[in-house]
Amino acid sequence: MKKECKIAVLAGDGIGKEIMEAAIEVLKAISQKYGINFQFQEALIGGSAIDETGDPLPEETLKIAKESDAVLLGAVGGEKWDNLPTDKRPEKGLLRIRKELDLFANLRPGKAYTPLLDASPLKENLIKGVDLLVIRELTGGIYFGEPRGIEERNGEKVGYNTMIYYEHEIERIARLAFEVARGRRKKLTSVDKANVLEVSAVWREVVNKVHADYQDVELEHMYIDNCAMQLVRRPRDFDVIVTGNLFGDILSDEAGALTGSLGMLPSASIGERYALYEPVHGSAPDIAGQGIANPIAMILSAAMMLDLTCKLPEAARDIENAIDKVLEEGYRTGDIWSPGTKKVNTKEMTEKIIEHIL
Numbered sequence: 001m002k003k004e005c006k007i008a009v010l011a012g013d014g015i016g017k018e019i020m021e022a023a024i025e026v027l028k029a030i031s032q033k034y035g036i037n038f039q040f041q042e043a044l045i046g047g048s049a050i051d052e053t054g055d056p057l058p059e060e061t062l063k064i065a066k067e068s069d070a071v072l073l074g075a076v077g078g079e080k081w082d083n084l085p086t087d088k089r090p091e092k093g094l095l096r097i098r099k100e101l102d103l104f105a106n107l108r109p110g111k112a113y114t115p116l117l118d119a120s121p122l123k124e125n126l127i128k129g130v131d132l133l134v135i136r137e138l139t140g141g142i143y144f145g146e147p148r149g150i151e152e153r154n155g156e157k158v159g160y161n162t163m164i165y166y167e168h169e170i171e172r173i174a175r176l177a178f179e180v181a182r183g184r185r186k187k188l189t190s191v192d193k194a195n196v197l198e199v200s201a202v203w204r205e206v207v208n209k210v211h212a213d214y215q216d217v218e219l220e221h222m223y224i225d226n227c228a229m230q231l232v233r234r235p236r237d238f239d240v241i242v243t244g245n246l247f248g249d250i251l252s253d254e255a256g257a258l259t260g261s262l263g264m265l266p267s268a269s270i271g272e273r274y275a276l277y278e279p280v281h282g283s284a285p286d287i288a289g290q291g292i293a294n295p296i297a298m299i300l301s302a303a304m305m306l307d308l309t310c311k312l313p314e315a316a317r318d319i320e321n322a323i324d325k326v327l328e329e330g331y332r333t334g335d336i337w338s339p340g341t342k343k344v345n346t347k348e349m350t351e352k353i354i355e356h357i358l
């Protein structure tokens with residue numbers, strides 16, 4: 001466990017500010033319980049940064065982020081900035097910070113909370129007990145590969161991209177995936193299309209090579225088409241899934257959809273030196289400023305930070321268990337409310353969670 005954790009707090013826009021306040025309150029409770037000292041430094045990003053400085057990612061924010069152990073990010077965007085040119089919009093700040101921090105891996109858990117099983121599109125007997133994590137390579141693969149372009153050949157238009165992975169890119173994400181799997185149920189599924197793609201043959205070879213250092217973790221390989229199917233047929237069988245950028249983009253959304261609720265989905269993006277933690281959802285302008293947003297995705301993102309950056313897994317488990325209990329007691333924010341449960345606002349939900357931590 002670290003004694004101190006320096007955190008850049010980038011609340012952003014819309015409900016970003018409300019859910020960030022909630023996460024900070026929870027972290028203060030963790031500090032009280034475990035004696036870890038958090039140093040929070042706030043900075044602007046997104047629309048609020050545009051309003052103050054004209055730039056969705058001001059230099060000062062980037063500096064603060066790079067001087068921190070971790071970045072906690074709320075959400076960016078809103079109608080007010082929708083008509084700006086693409087490179088001046090709030091979302092550009094988000095893309096730029098991920099790139100500047102060289103975050104090569106995106107981690108997205110998909111966990112089924114028993115009291116919320118009816119929010120899932122799957123039948124209860126399939127979704128019950130699901131607890132998986134998709135690790136997506138984020139800075140390589142077909143989204144960045146060269147050559148790419150649109151041109152004319154033989155009198156017609158063609159578009160093309162290149163799916164390319166270097167050994168070192170595969171090795172670093174495979175290593176991270178094995179490490180994370182080691183701290184969970186010790187099962188890793190590597191997803192590719194090795195029956196068709198050469199890039200996948202190299203992917204598989206490197207993952208197998210890294211496996212030699214992690215013999216305590218069970219490794220299986222699966223083709224992307226089969227994995228997409230098995231995720232809805234038997235999601236409980238998965239623990240950690242590691243895959244490239246394109247396949248991971250699709251699988252992480254699929255895994256998120258399994259559990260049903262956007263307000264419950266956290267994420268982590270990890271690089272060699274930096275890490276950024278943020279909820280999957282956006283700034284929810286339709287409910288912003290009302291104090292009714294679900295803070296759980298943001299609080300769970302802070303829990304991932306405690307686990308992966310602050311090396312305080314007990315505190316992360318405390319938060320997860322507290323959320324389980326609060327849901328079992330029937331407390332719900334509006335987005336996950338159903339008849340017979342007790343509707344609470346952001347602040348009340350946060351207080352309930354903290355009560356179970358302390």
Ligand code: NAD
Nearest residue numbers: 075076077078262263281282283284285286287293294335
């Ligand atoms: P959204 O995720 O903000 O909202 C979709 C729906 O889910 C809305 O009805 C919203 O009220 C609800 N919702 C989302 N999070 C919630 C929470 N924590 N509690 C309760 N309800 C919640 O997506 P959108 O409406 O498509 O986008 C709104 C803005 O957010 C846009 O400007 C978009 O560009 C931006 N956006 C930002 C991010 C990010 O910052 N990472 C991600 C997606 C969208």
